[in-house]
Amino acid sequence: MEDLRNPHAQANEPSFLSKTFHKRPQGYLRFRKERIKRSNLLPTFSSIKENMRNVKSVGEFCSKLLELDEFNSFRTVHLFTHEKGQSFALKHEVSTTAAYHKNFHINEFNTLFQRIKKSRNRTFGQDGLKGFSFDILGTFLAREFSLETHNVILIASRNDFLSQTDEEKKSFQKVTNVIPPFLDSILKTELEVKQHSNIRLVLEHLPFKINTSNAPLPEFKQLPSNTFFKIEEEEGIDKADVFHQERIALLGELLNTLRHELSNPLFGLQLSAELLHMELENEDNKEFMHEISSSIKRSQNIIGNFTELYTSNEQIKAKDLEKLVNEVFTLTKSESRQVKKNFKLEGEHNGDCVIMANSVWLAQILFNLVVNSAQALNSSAVESPEINVVVRLDGPGEIHVRDNGPGIPENVRKSMFKPFFTTKNKGTGLGLAISQSLAKKLGGSIVYNEKGQGAHFILKFNNENTSS
Amino acid sequence: MKILVVEDEILIQKSLQIFLQKRGAQVDVSSSGKKAIEMIKEHTYDRVVCDLMLQDITGFDVIEEAKSKYTLEQISDLFVIITAYSSQQVLEKAERYNCKVLNKPFENMDDALSTMMSQRPANE
Numbered sequence: 001m002e003d004l005r006n007p008h009a010q011a012n013e014p015s016f017l018s019k020t021f022h023k024r025p026q027g028y029l030r031f032r033k034e035r036i037k038r039s040n041l042l043p044t045f046s047s048i049k050e051n052m053r054n055v056k057s058v059g060e061f062c063s064k065l066l067e068l069d070e071f072n073s074f075r076t077v078h079l080f081t082h083e084k085g086q087s088f089a090l091k092h093e094v095s096t097t098a099a100y101h102k103n104f105h106i107n108e109f110n111t112l113f114q115r116i117k118k119s120r121n122r123t124f125g126q127d128g129l130k131g132f133s134f135d136i137l138g139t140f141l142a143r144e145f146s147l148e149t150h151n152v153i154l155i156a157s158r159n160d161f162l163s164q165t166d167e168e169k170k171s172f173q174k175v176t177n178v179i180p181p182f183l184d185s186i187l188k189t190e191l192e193v194k195q196h197s198n199i200r201l202v203l204e205h206l207p208f209k210i211n212t213s214n215a216p217l218p219e220f221k222q223l224p225s226n227t228f229f230k231i232e233e234e235e236g237i238d239k240a241d242v243f244h245q246e247r248i249a250l251l252g253e254l255l256n257t258l259r260h261e262l263s264n265p266l267f268g269l270q271l272s273a274e275l276l277h278m279e280l281e282n283e284d285n286k287e288f289m290h291e292i293s294s295s296i297k298r299s300q301n302i303i304g305n306f307t308e309l310y311t312s313n314e315q316i317k318a319k320d321l322e323k324l325v326n327e328v329f330t331l332t333k334s335e336s337r338q339v340k341k342n343f344k345l346e347g348e349h350n351g352d353c354v355i356m357a358n359s360v361w362l363a364q365i366l367f368n369l370v371v372n373s374a375q376a377l378n379s380s381a382v383e384s385p386e387i388n389v390v391v392r393l394d395g396p397g398e399i400h401v402r403d404n405g406p407g408i409p410e411n412v413r414k415s416m417f418k419p420f421f422t423t424k425n426k427g428t429g430l431g432l433a434i435s436q437s438l439a440k441k442l443g444g445s446i447v448y449n450e451k452g453q454g455a456h457f458i459l460k461f462n463n464e465n466t467s468s
Numbered sequence: 469m470k471i472l473v474v475e476d477e478i479l480i481q482k483s484l485q486i487f488l489q490k491r492g493a494q495v496d497v498s499s500s501g502k503k504a505i506e507m508i509k510e511h512t513y514d515r516v517v518c519d520l521m522l523q524d525i526t527g528f529d530v531i532e533e534a535k536s537k538y539t540l541e542q543i544s545d546l547f548v549i550i551t552a553y554s555s556q557q558v559l560e561k562a563e564r565y566n567c568k569v570l571n572k573p574f575e576n577m578d579d580a581l582s583t584m585m586s587q588r589p590a591n592e
Contacts, residue, residue, distance in 0.1 A: 265479070268479025272483050
């Protein structure tokens with residue numbers, strides 16, 4: 001049985017730790033908590049944290065420090081910060097009457113930092129500051145911190161010449177033990193803001209226009225709108241497109257070869273079957289021959305469909321969408337054998353589903369969507385897996401592909417059209433990216449509909465056959 | 469009508485032979501292009517139904533060899549090319565000989581057989 005107090009204990013391994021834990025009486029933890037409470041540390045920590053939680057700037061941080069109970073004897077807080085890599089440091093001084101900051105020499109900062117680090121009791125008199133270019137009135141306590149992006153020196157002073165009491169030293173120690181993460185976060189945020197505003201300044205003053213995409217910062221939105229243009233994430237998709245075209249070309253060649261190799265034997269079978277059908281007199285045998293002929297024709301169609309799918313044909317031709325969808329269904333059979341696939345034409349229309357568009361691209365997109373759905377259904381063990389393709393032609397062309405699978409979670413939805421993004425072990429992550437690119441070529445797009453269960457993709461395309 | 473079918477896919481060869489025989493033609497067959505050239509030189513056929521992709525040489529090679537016996541006009545009447553290749557290059561080349569070209573598999577069996585057996589006047 002797993003010892004929940006020691007999550008690292010193996011289930012069946014009697015580790016030393018879990019043994020000793022077991023031996024301790026249940027009351028031990030409660031006893032420890034009481035001790036902590038009595039030493040007044042526990043509530044103090046949480047109140048310091050509460051105070052520091054929403055502090056946004058270094059200046060505010062220093063003010064908050066002075067407001068703490070533990071710091072009620074101090075009058076002034078000096079905070080020296082050095083952004084690692086910068087050639088200068090900053091000195092913030094906050095007292096009950098004033099607050100300001102200014103630049104501070106890096107060498108002095110480093111010397112002071114080292115001096116404080118080496119000091120044992122962290123308490124300094126005036127002579128501790130000889131040679132430094134700043135003034136601190138009286139005795140003071142100091143502590144240094146090495147944070148992620150900054151080195152920091154904190155100095156608290158009462159502005160008098162008396163030495164600090166033990167109580168004061170303890171309080172200072174307490175507070176400076178707790179504050180580093182807050183300080184770290186504030187400094188990092190300030191750094192980010194500074195960097196953003198630098199970039200903004202540069203961009204504002206460029207002599208030429210610059211394109212940017214998906215600018216998330218509100219600051220950018222405030223700039224005059226002719227400074228920025230939104231661009232699509234073209235780079236990623238272009239690379240994927242080239243990659244895809246190469247693969248398609250190779251596949252096209254292979255399939256062409258395959259088709260020619262299979263074409264002759266199949267034709268031979270077709271002719272022989274027809275002949276035998278003519279020769280046979282027994283009705284059952286004739287019927288049998290007829291079935292053989294049908295199988296052969298089906299084989300020929302399948303090969304024909306495959307090669308059509310992989311040509312880089314750019315033609316816009318009239319095509320019966322129902323026929324196209326059924327051909328695609330056939331092609332997906334290796335993945336979708338167990339899945340029920342339905343086609344439906346919806347909406348007010350003159351009844352047929354003949355469209356004018358590049359049917360090769362449409363087929364490639366539908367193939368991808370149907371295979372994705374089939375794979376999701378196969379791996380999710382839905383009871384009666386179904387894929388429904390619904391077509392609306394009473395306006396711009398719309399093809400809906402829905403399944404009754406688990407749907408697509410939100411965190412996947414926002415990246416699923418990106419090239420090379422995949423949730424499958426053996427996925428290339430290109431299917432949807434390329435489909436979206438093809439949809440664009442068709443004058444439309446692919447959108448995901450979040451409503452309802454299961455995945456629901458809508459392919460919109462330009463149907464040159466609309467009566468409008 | 470005396471016809472030579474040059475085709476290396478056996479089922480196609482034999483089926484065509486039987487179909488044409490049913491329509492009254494006398495049909496010889498060959499799987500090899502070189503053999504077909506010999507037979508053309510030795511006998512007089514009214515028609516040669518010739519596949520382009522043969523095992524040894526191409527149908528065009530057979531046609532070229534036939535030039536030693538026939539004029540270009542006669543060649544265009546003599547040969548009916550059958551092929552699975554529908555590429556532009558192939559069609560262009562066939563056009564140079566001005567022969568009829570049938571694509572495999574035949575869209576319509578009857579039409580294909582009629583073309584193979586069509587009698588064109590010698591001086592067309």
